[in-house]
Amino acid sequence: MDQSLTVGETVTLPSSVAKHWLQVMRGEAGDQAELVDDTEHLFLGQLTTTQTVTIVQPLSADVELPVNITILSGLPKQDKAEWIVQKATEMGAYRIAFFAADWSIAKWQPNKQAKKIERLQKIARGAAEQSHRLHVPEIAYFATLQQALTQLTSDQLVVAYEEAAKQGEAAQLIQVLKRSTPHQAISAVFGPEGGISPAELALLKDHGATVAGLGPRILRTETAPLYLLAAASTVWELQ
């Protein structure tokens, strides 16, 4: 619903919602369904006429990670970007951004970027619905890591670094997760298949990035973000 809802009010259904409910779901007056408003709040609504719905009660659906995690991934090869978007959305990413890394083999031509982002945004929307999320991750693309770091502000910046994992670094990620507080923002940077370049690593350190290992096994560029998101869920959401 493209508005903020309050209990008791009767609102006219957007045509797309009405069509889905009435034609696809065969809805009738008196039927109830869950509605998400534009502030990402979930409500139970009851169909009054074929055009309007009365908001019955708020529903709490605490399905979002308490801290907003932006996945900032060096542009990977082929369809891996689509794959990362679908899986990272399922795993709870708040935003998913790609940057043309020094060692990225793939490149997005300027005239193709809008279309590629649009396609990835559609994949994120589908994955968010499928995993019952209220928030659809925003998709973004940056021509360089420098641009990404300038435009994506966060409370904590962390970079997954393969060499750290090889050297047995195993404390940093947990510390980053444990010292973050609800509604803060974490940006997590991942290299492309070729890895993070020395220049990029230096730039990240200049921006105060924490260099973290993701366990002792070397993870592929499309797997590492899922490890980090699952680790965050484990620390923040499991008891």
Next chain:
Amino acid sequence: MDQSLTVGETVTLPSSVAKHWLQVMRGEAGDQAELVDDTEHLFLGQLTTTQTVTIVQPLSADVELPVNITILSGLPKQDKAEWIVQKATEMGAYRIAFFAADWSIAKWQPNKQAKKIERLQKIARGAAEQSHRLHVPEIAYFATLQQALTQLTSDQLVVAYEEAAKQGEAAQLIQVLKRSTPHQAISAVFGPEGGISPAELALLKDHGATVAGLGPRILRTETAPLYLLAAASTVWELQ
């Protein structure tokens, strides 16, 4: 190396290893490289001649999860089985098995099973090498969950159940992970796209399975095993 190695001994290289080291890597006498023996121990070896290598010293590479996790997944659609094998291997699974679940849409014809398992085993081997693992997960297939549970013994049995996640169950997985001790075995069961059937859930409970949620978001059949493996790594391997 198809044998158990000891420091100081000089052994003849298997032709495949010799070919890779000498022709592909352009190895010369005096060069050193890591060798894994058939007991999954890692050693540093020095090339003496083009045929033999002297074992210089043992190398510790603690890259395996301390507890052996078997992923037991309801047979998924299309190429998702290959995908699960590659990613679960990267994430540290000890064994990856599939079973024809009540609600599996895909089926493996008996005459195709050996070939399919062979292909998945090859994918597991490649993923294990790529992630620097010493252990290559064994791939298995069972015609029913009953057969799988009879043949796969474990210290703890856990089933990822979507309804548990929807109901906010968030304590069981952590408890399973925290009460397991090194070298124990955990079998983790996941439904196919259609989910676990009531009969299968009842069977699992009869076998003492712990019903666990994997966080508040609904994960696809191919994503859930990765969440569990990353959660295990987070609890056991990160400090």
